[in-house]
Amino acid sequence: IYILGIESSCDDTSAAVLHNDRILSNVVANQTIHAEYGGVVPELASRAHQSNIVPVVDQAIKKAGITKEQLNGIAFTRGPGLMGSLLVGTSFAKSLALGLNIPLIDVNHMQGHILAHYIDEEGHNKPPFPFLAMTISGGHTQIVKVNNYFDMEVIGETIDDAVGEAYDKSGKLLGLGYPAGPQIDKLAQLGNPKAFQFTKPKVEGLNFSFSGLKTAILYFIQRETKANPNFIKEHLNDICASIQYTIIGILMDKLKRATKETGITHIAIGGGVSANSGIRKALKDAESKFGWTTYIPKFEYTTDNAAMIAIVGYLKYRNNDFSDFDVMATARLKI
Numbered sequence: 035i036y037i038l039g040i041e042s043s044c045d046d047t048s049a050a051v052l053h054n055d056r057i058l059s060n061v062v063a064n065q066t067i068h069a070e071y072g073g074v075v076p077e078l079a080s081r082a083h084q085s086n087i088v089p090v091v092d093q094a095i096k097k098a099g100i101t102k103e104q105l106n107g108i109a110f111t112r113g114p115g116l117m118g119s120l121l122v123g124t125s126f127a128k129s130l131a132l133g134l135n136i137p138l139i140d141v142n143h144m145q146g147h148i149l150a151h152y153i154d155e156e157g158h159n160k161p162p163f164p165f166l167a168m169t170i171s172g173g174h175t176q177i178v179k180v181n182n183y184f185d186m187e188v189i190g191e192t193i194d195d196a197v198g199e200a201y202d203k204s205g206k207l208l209g210l211g212y213p214a215g216p217q218i219d220k221l222a223q224l225g226n227p228k229a230f231q232f233t234k235p236k237v238e239g240l241n242f243s244f245s246g247l248k249t250a251i252l253y254f255i256q257r258e259t260k261a262n263p264n265f266i267k268e269h270l271n272d273i274c275a276s277i278q279y280t281i282i283g284i285l286m287d288k289l290k291r292a293t294k295e296t297g298i299t300h301i302a303i304g305g306g307v308s309a310n311s312g313i314r315k316a317l318k319d320a321e322s323k324f325g326w327t328t329y330i331p332k333f334e335y336t337t338d339n340a341a342m343i344a345i346v347g348y349l350k351y352r353n354n355d356f357s358d359f360d361v362m363a364t365a366r367l368k369i
């Protein structure tokens with residue numbers, strides 16, 4: 035079975051071709067335009083998707099070494115995401131599926147971040163059910179109990195900002211460009227994680243909160259730069275390391291709690307922040323420390339990509355779970 039996946043939920047246009055559960059191609063066009071604005075501008079994003087989608091899909095099919103007539107189904111991101119961006123992928127997928135007369139398969143982007151673990155990869159184990167998935171991205175922070183491919187329960191989530199947002203907003207305060215997550219991660223590795231302390235939020239149960247941390251960092255920066263205008267410059271690595279240390283601590287505390295409450299010790303991560311070196315290391319350490327088995331995605335499947343959409347498409351195709359052509363892009367789609 036050959037599945038074409040299309041992802042256009044935010045600011046990356048991506049297309050991928052799968053042969054069963056193996057990736058043949060995964061093309062991502064990053065939109066650089068948003069860096070100037072310090073965040074994603076929805077109107078610019080949908081326009082960029084419009085100019086990118088044809089060449090990106092073409093390239094994915096070429097790279098896969100097949101013709102579009104060989105495709106068996108087309109999977110696309112239905113939501114959650116930015117409406118204008120989703121509409122571009124949705125209408126493109128519909129027209130192509132209609133033209134080729136093959137099934138259309140709508141995919142939930144967050145299920146994609148989780149089920150990316152079922153892409154067949156050398157050296158990567160697929161998590162057995164049930165497992166816990168922590169989705170950490172630009173728009174979400176959730177702990178999901180995954181009972182089966184399409185039987186998922188959110189058992190904890192952020193009550194305000196997502197963890198990726200916490201990275202990006204902290205980075206903005208430090209004068210780092212957008213997205214700041216990868217830069218904070220890089221600088222953090224050169225600094226002392228215990229140089230500065232930020233209090234962790236107190237949130238009930240398995241839920242998260244990151245807006246207080248952002249404010250704490252803001253006040254801290256304001257106070258310190260008042261005393262020393264060069265404070266950020268002189269301590270950038272230590273500040274980044276301390277922010278990262280605090281964030282990883284928050285994520286790990288909740289994961290520990292989730293394993294205690296559910297008795298499940300197979301833990302997978304997904305979403306853009308799962309590219310983070312700190313969380314990857316903390317999870318690896320947890321294997322020997324707590325006896326967990328952890329599943330860490332390959333870098334190219336962490337931030338938005340169409341391979342994760344195509345694998346969900348393949349899993350749905352096997353169940354004959356196809357979409358009607360009147361399916362609509364849904365900005366706030368639940369898992």
Ligand code: ATP
Nearest residue numbers: 171172173174198213215216219306307309310338
């Ligand atoms: P969602 O998946 O919730 O709809 P999204 O698709 O916008 O949101 P992703 O592309 O999955 O988000 O992730 C992007 C986020 O990941 C950004 O906030 C970015 O800063 C963050 N990120 C990427 N790499 C790293 C890293 N190494 N360390 C920390 N954060 C990172």
Ligand code: FE
Nearest residue numbers: 171306337338
């Ligand atoms: Fe995402």
